[in-house]
Every structure is written in structure tokens, then in C-alpha cells.
Amino acid sequence: MQAALKMWFGWFYSLRLGLFGVLGTLGLLLTVASPLEAQYFGRNKVQYDGFDFEVLETPHFDIHYYPEEGVAIEDVARMAERWYERYARFFQFEFEGSKPLVMYADHPDFQQTNTLQSFLGESTGGVTESLKNRVIMPMTGSYQDTDHVLGHELVHAFQYNIAQSRQGSGIVGLSRLPLWLIEGMAEYLSVGREDPLTAMWMRDAVRRDDIPTIDKMSRDFRYFPYRFGQALWAYIAGVYGDDAVAGLFRSSLRRGWEPALSMTLGLDSETLSEAWAEAMKADYLPLMESRVPPSEVGTVVLSPETGSGSQNLSPSLSPDGQRLVYISEKDLFSFDLFLADAESGDVEKKLSSSSTSPDFDALRFTDSSGSWSWDGTRLAYVVFADGDNQLVLADSKNGKIQEKIEIE
Numbered sequence: 161m162q163a164a165l166k167m168w169f170g171w172f173y174s175l176r177l178g179l180f181g182v183l184g185t186l187g188l189l190l191t192v193a194s195p196l197e198a199q200y201f202g203r204n205k206v207q208y209d210g211f212d213f214e215v216l217e218t219p220h221f222d223i224h225y226y227p228e229e230g231v232a233i234e235d236v237a238r239m240a241e242r243w244y245e246r247y248a249r250f251f252q253f254e255f256e257g258s259k260p261l262v263m264y265a266d267h268p269d270f271q272q273t274n275t276l277q278s279f280l281g282e283s284t285g286g287v288t289e290s291l292k293n294r295v296i297m298p299m300t301g302s303y304q305d306t307d308h309v310l311g312h313e314l315v316h317a318f319q320y321n322i323a324q325s326r327q328g329s330g331i332v333g334l335s336r337l338p339l340w341l342i343e344g345m346a347e348y349l350s351v352g353r354e355d356p357l358t359a360m361w362m363r364d365a366v367r368r369d370d371i372p373t374i375d376k377m378s379r380d381f382r383y384f385p386y387r388f389g390q391a392l393w394a395y396i397a398g399v400y401g402d403d404a405v406a407g408l409f410r411s412s413l414r415r416g417w418e419p420a421l422s423m424t425l426g427l428d429s430e431t432l433s434e435a436w437a438e439a440m441k442a443d444y445l446p447l448m449e450s451r452v453p454p455s456e457v458g459t460v461v462l463s464p465e466t467g468s469g470s471q472n473l474s475p476s477l478s479p480d481g482q483r484l485v486y487i488s489e490k491d492l493f494s495f496d497l498f499l500a501d502a503e504s505g506d507v508e509k510k511l512s513s514s515s516t517s518p519d520f521d522a523l524r525f526t527d528s529s530g531s532w533s534w535d536g537t538r539l540a541y542v543v544f545a546d547g548d549n550q551l552v553l554a555d556s557k558n559g560k561i562q563e564k565i566e567i568e
Contacts (some may be wrong), residue, residue, distance in 0.1 A: 218237050243350075251318050267282065271544070286309045312347065315350060374433045374436075473487045493515045497511045497541065
């Protein structure tokens with residue numbers, strides 16, 4: 161579970177630029193060292209392409225884009241205005257002027273951005289800058305995901321603007337709030353009250369009898385602020401209404417969380433924590449009565465105890481069920497592709513490494529998984545090379561690259 165927490169926390173904690181410059185939607189606040197950073201030590205950010213930006217003006221945004229984004233940018237504009245109208249009503253707040261929204265056609269283009277000095281790894285899904293007051297993000301593989309990330313980042317845009325207005329207490333006041341409050345609210349407003357991913361985390365917390373108190377959630381990063389924060393805000397909104405969510409946020413900016421909670425809802429954190437925990441148990445325990453705990457079903461194959469890394473991603477089983485490939489940071493300096501025995505997890509060979517390969521810069525590890533040919537002799541996986549995503553076909557025994565396919 162701890163390894164899984166690190167993996168998910170490292171991934172989602174990279175979705176935005178946070179309170180003190182780049183927090184990447186979630187980066188410099190990470191308390192665990194990221195092997196992604198090691199990949200870029202001593203290297204300059206490479207820009208492979210030149211982007212001929214134009215500006216699409218909407219009632220509330222100046223959307224910066226380039227021709228390769230095509231007609232999709234008009235759909236993004238509609239998404240942004242739709243989110244704006246919803247959030248303006250929710251917060252009872254309007255932007256004083258148009259906000260810059262810098263859009264990239266895909267993640268490889270986004271990683272080349274010169275709007276930010278910091279390196280952007282694959283795990284950074286978007287950035288909201290507090291001081292320059294702009295959102296920078298790529299389009300994703302689907303409109304649904306793009307809409308979600310855009311909605312999440314625009315919540316932060318409203319949070320920053322409210323904090324800097326007469327109704328707030330400045331960015332310093334915002335920075336003092338717990339991370340679950342900031343990120344959980346962005347997830348609640350952009351995803352909604354019911355979310356399968358959050359439900360998975362909450363079921364696990366209920367099953368292990370490890371539902372955190374609000375105080376513990378504010379201090380312990382093991383409780384992922386996106387998921388637990390979303391669940392708590394969903395509970396508050398379900399019991400007290402969305403007006404309570406907006407009111408608590410505004411009051412917290414000026415007074416801090418605990419005084420705001422007492423003034424707005426007449427509660428303290430301990431009482432709210434107990435009520436939330438009881439509601440979680442009532443929701444999830446009946447769903448698990450006939451379920452068998454995972455520890456009693458399967459065998460752990462990939463873990464630090466079996467010689468794998470602490471972050472083992474995208475496993476893909478061979479057609480005969482004897483081997484598997486997976487991506488891991490077990491060798492410290494980068495995420496690499498390993499071949500292992502499917503029964504024992506013993507590593508047979510490192511098939512590919514972005515730190516030593518002259519063929520590509522990085523493996524795409526958060527949203528892609530290797531795939532085997534029907535006879536198990538070849539592998540296909542996605543890499544970042546020459547500023548783009550490319551498909552690699554390689555020998556499954558020795559990892560030798562046989563072909564690289566560029567996709568427009």
C-alpha cells in the first residue's frame with residue numbers, strides 16, 4: 161500500500177503549479193524523492209519544435225494556441241467558458257479581466273514549454289501560476305480528461321484570485337491552508353461527488369480501518385490530498401450544501417481552517433472527522449461484506465521485498481503467462497523497462513533504459529503499458545523521442561529496438 165501511495169501521490173501531485181511557484185498538479189512539495197528529477201540533473205530543457213502561437217479571445221480567457229491544435233481549440237474554449245460560468249456562480253466571484261490560458265496539442269509539446277523554467281516530467285498534467293495568473297496545460301488523449309484537468313486548474317485560478325481580492329488575505333493566507341482543502345476542492349468541483357478512483361481509496365481506508373482525522377490528513381502525506389480531500393468535501397457538501405463549501409473556503413482564507421469551521425458550521429475538526437468516518441463506514445462496509453481481502457487471493461510479485469522498485473508500473477503479461485514486462489525506478493536514475501518471471505517476479509533483464517538509450521529520452525509510464533505480439537517475440541511500448549510520442553517495436557528477449565514509428 162505504501163508503494164502504491166508513493167506512485168499515485170507522485171503522479172497526481174504533478175497536476176498543477178502550486179502556491180509557491182511550481183508545485184507541479186502537484187511537484188516541489190513532494191516529500192519523497194522522485195527519480196524523474198534525477199533524469200534531468202545537469203541537463204538543459206530541450207526545445208525540439210517552434211510553436212507559432214495565436215490568441216483566441218473568449219469572454220473570460222485569452223487562449224494561446226498554435227495551428228496544430230486545429231478545431232479542437234474551439235471545443236477547449238467552450239469547456240473553459242462552461243467551467244467559468246459554473247465556478248463564478250459557485251464562488252459568487254468574477255474575474256476582473258481575461259485570464260491567459262496556454263494550450264499545447266499534446267504532452268510532449270507541453271514538456272517543451274518556455275513559459276516555465278522548471279522541467280516538466282510526464283507526471284505533470286497542468287500548471288496554474290499564482291503570480292502570473294495563467295493556466296498552462298496540454299490536451300490529453302480524450303476530451304473527458306482534458307475537460308477534467310482544465311476544470312481542476314480553473315478552480316485554482318479562482319482560489320488564487322479570491323485570495324488576492326479584498327475578500328481574501330493574499331497568497332500567504334492561501335498557502336497556510338492544508339493541501340487537502342485546496343486540492344480536494346479542485347477535485348470535488350471538477351469531478352463531482354461520486355468518483356470511482358476516490359471510491360477505491362475510500363473503500364481501502366475503510367477496510368483497513370484507517371480513515372484519517374482531519375488533523376492527521378493535514379499533517380501526513382500518506383493520505384493523498386486529492387482523493388481524501390475530495391471525499392471530505394463531498395461529505396460536507398452532501399450534508400450542508402455547496403454554499404457551505406464556498407463559505408468555508410472564503411472564511412478559511414481570512415481566519416484559518418479551524419476558526420472558519422467553527423464559525424461556518426458550528427463544529428470542530430474532531431467532531432467533523434468522527435461524523436465523516438461514520439458516514440464512510442455506512443457507505444462502504446455493506447459493499448464489502450461478501451468480498452475476500454486481496455491479501456487472501458493472490459501472491460505479491462512485484463515489490464521492494466521481491467527485488468523490484470517502490471514504484472512498479474504498467475505490468476503486461478506475455479501470451480503464455482510465463483513472463484511480464486513492467487516499468488520501474490528500481491535502478492534509481494530513471495524509469496526503465498524490465499522483463500521478469502511472472503510467477504516469482506525475479507528480474508531476467510533490463511530491456512530498455514531512458515538514461516542510457518540513444519533512441520529516446522524517456523518511457524511514457526503513467527498512461528501507457530507495454531504490449532506483446534501474439535507469439536511473445538516482440539514488444540510494443542511508447543516513448544518520448546525527438547519532441548514527440550513514438551511507438552517502439554522491440555525484441556522481447558534482448559530489448560533490441562527493431563522499429564520506431566512516428567505518429568502525427
